[in-house]
Structure formats: C-alpha cells, structure tokens
Amino acid sequence: MKPRxxxxxxxxxxxxxxxxxxxxxAEAILRSGGEPVEIDLTATSGEIASVAATCDGxxxxxxxxxxxxxxxGAEVDPATSPADPAREAADNVLLEDAYQHGKxxxxxxxxxxxxxxxxxxxxxxxxxxxPVNHSAGSKVAVAHTAFVAEGxxxxxxxxxxxxxxxxxxxxxxxxTSHHQSVASxxxxxxxxxxxxxxxxxxxxxxxxxxxxxxxFVLGVQWHPERSYEISAASRALFDRLVQEAAxxxxx
Numbered sequence: 001m002k003p004r005x006x007x008x009x010x011x012x013x014x015x016x017x018x019x020x021x022x023x024x025x026a027e028a029i030l031r032s033g034g035e036p037v038e039i040d041l042t043a044t045s046g047e048i049a050s051v052a053a054t055c056d057g058x059x060x061x062x063x064x065x066x067x068x069x070x071x072x073g074a075e076v077d078p079a080t081s082p083a084d085p086a087r088e089a090a091d092n093v094l095l096e097d098a099y100q101h102g103k104x105x106x107x108x109x110x111x112x113x114x115x116x117x118x119x120x121x122x123x124x125x126x127x128x129x130x131p132v133n134h135s136a137g138s139k140v141a142v143a144h145t146a147f148v149a150e151g152x153x154x155x156x157x158x159x160x161x162x163x164x165x166x167x168x169x170x171x172x173x174x175x176t177s178h179h180q181s182v183a184s185x186x187x188x189x190x191x192x193x194x195x196x197x198x199x200x201x202x203x204x205x206x207x208x209x210x211x212x213x214x215x216f217v218l219g220v221q222w223h224p225e226r227s228y229e230i231s232a233a234s235r236a237l238f239d240r241l242v243q244e245a246a247x248x249x250x251x
Contacts, residue, residue: 001035002033002034002035002242003033003034003035003056003057003242003245003246003248003249004034004035004037004054004055004056004057004245005029005034005035005036005037005055005056005057005058005059005241005242005245006037006039006051006052006055006057006058006059006094007022007025007026007029007036007037007038007039007058007059007060007061008038008039008041008060008061008087008090008091008094009022009038009039009040009041009087009090010022010061010062010063010064010087010110011041011063011064011065011084011087012041012042012084012086012087013064013065013082013084014064017063017064021061021062022038022061024225024226024228025059025061025108025225026038027225027228028224028225028228028234028235028238029059029238029241029242031228031235031238032235032238032239032241032242033239033242033246034057034238034241034242034245036059037051037054037055039051039052039090039094041084041086041087041090042086043090045089045093048089048090048093048094049093049097052093052094052097052098053097055097055103055245056103056104056245056246056248056249057098057103057104057105057106057241057242057244057245057248058094058095058097058098058103058104058105058106059105059106059107059108059111059241060091060094060095060105060106060107060108060110060111060112060114060115061108061109061110061111061225062108062109062110062111062177062178062223063084063087063109063110064081065081065082065083065084065087065110066080066081066082066083066110066113066125066180067083067088067110067113067114067117067123067180068083068085068088069123069125071088071117072117072120072121072122072123073122074122074123074125076125077125077126079125079126079128079179080125080126080180087114088114091111091114091115091118092118095114095115095118098214098217099212099213099214101248102214102215102248102251103214103245103248104214104215104216104217104240104241104244104245104248105214105216105217105218105219106218106219106220106237106238106241107218107219107220108219108220108222108223108224108225109177109178109220109221109222109223110178111219112182112203112204112219112220112221113180113181113182113219115186115189115204115217115219116182116185116186116189116204116219117186118186119185119186119187119188119189120186120187121182121183121184121185121186121187121189122182122183122184123180123181123182123183124180124181124182124183124200125180126179126180127178127179127180127181127198127200128179130198130200131197131198132144132176132195132197132198132200133176134176134177134178134179134181134195134200135176135177135178135179136175136176136177137177138175138177138223138226140175140176141175141227141230142173142174142175143174143175143176144173144174144176144195144197145171145172145173145174145195145196146171146172146174146193146194146195146196146202146203146222147166147167147169147170147171147172147193147194147195147196148163148169148170148171148172148192148193148203149169149191149192149193150165150168150169150170152192152193152205153192153205153206153216153218154192154193154203154205154218154220155170155192157233157236157237157240158170158172158233158236159232159233161232162231162232162233163233169196171196172193172233174202174222174227175222175223175226175227176221176222177222177223178221181200181201181202181221182201182204182219182221183201185201185204186204187210187212188206188207188210188212188213188217189204189205189206189207189217189219190204190205190206190207191203191204192204192205193220200221201221202220202221202222203218203219203220203221204218204219205217205218205219206218214248215244215247215248216240216241216244218237218240220237224237224238225238
C-alpha cells in the first residue's frame with residue numbers, strides 16, 4: 001500500500017479555490033509515491049480523527065484565510081483576512097494525531113502558519129510594508145530567494161545546482177503568495193530559512209533535540225506544489241514526506 005497522506009480541503013468558504021488548488025497537492029503526493037486522502041472540513045472532529053488514524057502523514061495546504069490572531073494573543077490587524085474555524089479545527093486534529101503517533105508533517109504557506117500557531121508561536125499579520133512583494137502570486141514562478149541554514153533538514157533536500165552556497169547559507173529561489181508569516185517560532189520549532197532582503201521567515205522545522213517532536217516536521221512559506229515540475233527542491237519535499245510516512249507506518 002502507498003503511504004496515506006491526509007490533506008485537508010484548503011477552505012470551507014471558497015469552492016473555486018478548492019477546485020483549483022487541492023488537486024495540485026494531491027498530484028504532487030501521487031507523483032512522489034503517496035496516496036492523498038481528502039479531509040472534509042464539514043466532518044466532525046471525531047470523524048476527522050478516525051480518518052487521520054488511517055493515514056501515515058499530513059500535508060497542510062495553503063488557504064485564502066488567515067489564522068485567528070486571538071489564538072496567539074494578538075489583536076486583529078485590519079489587513080488580516082477572516083479566519084476559517086473549520087479549517088483551523090481540522091488542522092488541529094491532524095496535528096494532534098501526527099504528534100501523538102510520530103507521523104511526518106509538511107506545512108505549506110497557510111500550513112506553516114497553522115503549524116506554528118498550534119505549537120504556540122505567533123505570526124506577522126501583514127508584510128505589505130516590507131520591500132519584497134511576498135504576495136506576488138501563482139503567475140510568478142520565481143519571486144525571490146531564501147537563505148537556508150546549512151545542516152538543516154531542509155538544506156539536506158537541496159542540490160548545489162538549484163541552491164548554491166553563499167555566505168554560509170544555501171540560496172534557494174522560490175515562488176511566493178502570502179501576506180503573513182511566522183513571527184516567533186512555536187515550541188520545538190526552529191527557523192531554518194529567511195528571505196535575505198527583509199528577514200521574513202520562510203521555513204521552520206522540528207528541533208531534533210526536542211523529544212516531543214515527530215522525526216520529520218517541516219513548514220515552508222512558499223508553494224512547492226506549484227513548482228513541482230521545475231524545481232528539484234519542490235519534488236524533494238514531497239518525496240521526503242512520503243518516505244517518512246512509509247517509515248512511520250512501518251514503525
């Protein structure tokens with residue numbers, strides 16, 4: 001059997017967004033050898049937990065919503081989009097199951113933010129004053145680069161051709177489609193990539209020294225499902241998720 005990867009529907013409020021976005025995550029997982037399992041946001045927490053128990057890993061996708069700032073003790077910024085309680089609840093159930101049973105997690109865009117807040121971290125609610133256009137969108141294949149920390153799990157997935165060494169980091173080109181980002185990393189998470197032009201956090205991963213963490217937890221602020229065809233790094237992210245899911249099931 002292929003490793004089963006739980007992927008929640010991105011949003012409970014925008015059917016058109018779901019129809020054009022969820023299949024891209026599913027295709028990336030399929031091409032990397034996994035079986036995507038759709039998590040219905042209309043299901044109860046108990047029903048989601050039952051499906052999660054049959055899965056071997058989790059991929060948290062992007063979303064047009066923003067996390068409820070009250071969850072990380074902040075007032076709502078006027079630039080913050082409405083929250084999606086159904087999506088937040090689904091993510092929380094999936095993350096609880098993954099951490100309890102040592103299943104791998106890959107968070108993408110909204111997904112990294114959801115992971116971070118669930119772990120007690122906080123977010124920057126609006127990046128528009130900064131010099132980099134982090135909201136460039138899906139039509140811009142490469143919008144900027146990130147400096148990735150050498151020695152990180154993320155760095156181990158990168159090739160020198162795509163992410164050459166520079167100033168003690170690996171410079172990775174990426175797409176971008178967000179207006180919020182991680183501010184303070186949550187418990188057991190460490191910062192492993194930043195945009196060199198404005199310091200925006202582009203990736204976090206599980207601290208290997210924290211025994212509470214599953215073996216593989218990685219959140220990226222860009223959209224590797226959109227660049228699967230053109231980026232070896234994007235393919236490697238999904239390949240590693242599926243590989244870790246297979247090993248988690250075997251354990």
